[in-house]
Amino acid sequence: MDLHEVDKFAKGIIIEAGKRIRDAFSHDIKVETKADANDLVTNIDRETEVFFIEQIKAFDSSHKILGEEGMGEGIDSLEGAVWLIDPIDGTMNFVKQHRHFMITIGFFVDGVGKLGYIYDVMREDMFFAMEGQGAWYNDTPLRRLQPLPLEEAVIGINASWVTPNKRVNHEKMTELVQKVRGTRSYGSAAMEIAFVVSGKLDAYISMRLSPWDIGGGTIIAREVGAIATNFKGQPCNLMSQDTFIIANPSIHQRILDHYIEEK
Amino acid sequence: MDLHEVDKFAKGIIIEAGKRIRDAFSHDIKVETKADANDLVTNIDRETEVFFIEQIKAFDSSHKILGEEGMGEGIDSLEGAVWLIDPIDGTMNFVKQHRHFMITIGFFVDGVGKLGYIYDVMREDMFFAMEGQGAWYNDTPLRRLQPLPLEEAVIGINASWVTPNKRVNHEKMTELVQKVRGTRSYGSAAMEIAFVVSGKLDAYISMRLSPWDIGGGTIIAREVGAIATNFKGQPCNLMSQDTFIIANPSIHQRILDHYIEEK
Numbered sequence: 001m002d003l004h005e006v007d008k009f010a011k012g013i014i015i016e017a018g019k020r021i022r023d024a025f026s027h028d029i030k031v032e033t034k035a036d037a038n039d040l041v042t043n044i045d046r047e048t049e050v051f052f053i054e055q056i057k058a059f060d061s062s063h064k065i066l067g068e069e070g071m072g073e074g075i076d077s078l079e080g081a082v083w084l085i086d087p088i089d090g091t092m093n094f095v096k097q098h099r100h101f102m103i104t105i106g107f108f109v110d111g112v113g114k115l116g117y118i119y120d121v122m123r124e125d126m127f128f129a130m131e132g133q134g135a136w137y138n139d140t141p142l143r144r145l146q147p148l149p150l151e152e153a154v155i156g157i158n159a160s161w162v163t164p165n166k167r168v169n170h171e172k173m174t175e176l177v178q179k180v181r182g183t184r185s186y187g188s189a190a191m192e193i194a195f196v197v198s199g200k201l202d203a204y205i206s207m208r209l210s211p212w213d214i215g216g217g218t219i220i221a222r223e224v225g226a227i228a229t230n231f232k233g234q235p236c237n238l239m240s241q242d243t244f245i246i247a248n249p250s251i252h253q254r255i256l257d258h259y260i261e262e263k
Numbered sequence: 264m265d266l267h268e269v270d271k272f273a274k275g276i277i278i279e280a281g282k283r284i285r286d287a288f289s290h291d292i293k294v295e296t297k298a299d300a301n302d303l304v305t306n307i308d309r310e311t312e313v314f315f316i317e318q319i320k321a322f323d324s325s326h327k328i329l330g331e332e333g334m335g336e337g338i339d340s341l342e343g344a345v346w347l348i349d350p351i352d353g354t355m356n357f358v359k360q361h362r363h364f365m366i367t368i369g370f371f372v373d374g375v376g377k378l379g380y381i382y383d384v385m386r387e388d389m390f391f392a393m394e395g396q397g398a399w400y401n402d403t404p405l406r407r408l409q410p411l412p413l414e415e416a417v418i419g420i421n422a423s424w425v426t427p428n429k430r431v432n433h434e435k436m437t438e439l440v441q442k443v444r445g446t447r448s449y450g451s452a453a454m455e456i457a458f459v460v461s462g463k464l465d466a467y468i469s470m471r472l473s474p475w476d477i478g479g480g481t482i483i484a485r486e487v488g489a490i491a492t493n494f495k496g497q498p499c500n501l502m503s504q505d506t507f508i509i510a511n512p513s514i515h516q517r518i519l520d521h522y523i524e525e526k
Contacts, residue, residue, distance in 0.1 A: 038444045038445065092417065092444070092445060097458070097463040099463075154355065154359060158422075159420055159425050159440045159448070160441065160446065162422050162425045162426055163425060163440050174426040174427070177422045178426055181300075181301045182355060182450060183421065183422045183448060184450055185422070185446060185447050185448045186447065187417075187445060200360040200361075200362075
């Protein structure tokens with residue numbers, strides 16, 4: 001398989017999907033809720049996923065696709081060529097802010113991440129990586145992350161994980177928030193992952209993400225030296241939901257050891 | 264005083280300052296800490312404030328200026344024509360992210376807000392208002408905010424205020440975080456205020472802001488119907504630090520009554 005050819009194809013469909021999404025702001029966006037009232041989905045999420053599926057199947061019908069909106073076939077393994085796709089990561093931002101939402105795609109072959117993309121649709125900014133070849137922010141190579149003390153770190157964390165919850169000891173999270181230089185929260189996992197791989201944040205933590213949220217990001221992470229694992233320090237499960245931390249390598253283990261205690 | 268003339272002047276110097284700040288990324292940015300280690304200032308903050316002071320004094324030497332970096336004269340009242348200026352709101356973002364920092368300016372005459380500006384330097388996006396004339400996002404008029412239930416609100420709040428702290432009852436803040444649809448935190452008060460006046464957020468809360476952080480924003484707020492007060496529900500003190508909440512009018516009082524308990 002010629003990865004450069006796949007990369008060129010992937011960038012082409014991402015940029016085309018981005019154009020379609022931006023155009024959608026001049027039409028009607030229909031918002032529905034999913035499992036819970038705060039989990040939104042729109043016709044544009046679904047149409048974008050269908051667009052990706054049609055394009056990929058036309059490119060190579062043997063490729064398999066796992067997308068957030070479940071518009072493709074179900075898959076039960078990462079065998080062969082597999083695309084993990086989130087057509088709009090940050091749907092609430094898409095609906096309410098008309099910014100701060102991402103297309104993110106990971107391309108895997110037999111379970112190994114080959115190509116990763118996070119595309120900021122409104123800024124038209126592409127973060128991407130190819131296995132072993134490095135990572136880029138548009139035309140600029142991303143540097144390997146430089147070490148820093150935890151006290152100077154700025155981390156992405158949602159305020160709700162600092163409140164009593166059923167997943168982690170919130171008192172430990174409280175200590176983390178009070179230890180670091182600052183916290184941020186943008187409402188898009190892919191945006192926060194893109195910020196970590198480019199040094200704009202030093203860590204991002206989430207209690208529950210899905211394979212399509214992190215597939216592309218973990219491939220970019222590897223090329224800049226960011227460490228992405230679940231809370232047990234293991235590679236994330238790409239076939240189901242899992243806990244997630246991505247961090248600068250100088251602070252990843254320290255955060256896991258001292259500040260994250262799963263219930 | 265011809266407010267349209269002042270407005271044209273103000274926009275001109277803001278846009279020029281924005282160009283200079285963007286150019287600074289190709290030179291050296293020198294970072295120092297202020298009172299505490301997490302309060303950063305750079306040579307660019309100071310140079311930008313000096314630029315504003317020089318320009319305003321040349322425009323009308325009787326105008327007074329209160330700026331974050333204290334490069335102007337001290338002032339002890341809002342009598343006459345007064346400019347409140349934050350040359351870079353979100354200095355940590357400026358240094359680390361090269362985005363998400365704002366120039367914000369409020370122009371007051373005898374204590375009454377006349378012109379307010381929040382300028383996203385990297386996006387080249389201007390939020391502004393003129394007393395009684397409305398508010399705009401670039402060339403687009405900002406709509407008056409539409410009511411919504413608290414359960415559907417997305418609010419700007421820093422995770423640290425949900426941890427035990429000496430200013431507010433963090434358990435009440437915890438209830439607020441668990442009540443609303445979502446939270447965000449961007450590391451720039453002016454950015455979060457700009458998001459509230461344009462409906463991208465529904466409230467923003469901070470335990471301690473300075474006059475230059477909020478001067479411009481409160482003037483824009485009034486024109487779209489957003490309510491900006493301190494935690495006692497009073498107009499913010501523009502001569503000293505104060506608590507701060509800006510919110511959609513349908514949820515402002517409810518947040519104050521039920522979720523904010525000062526210590």
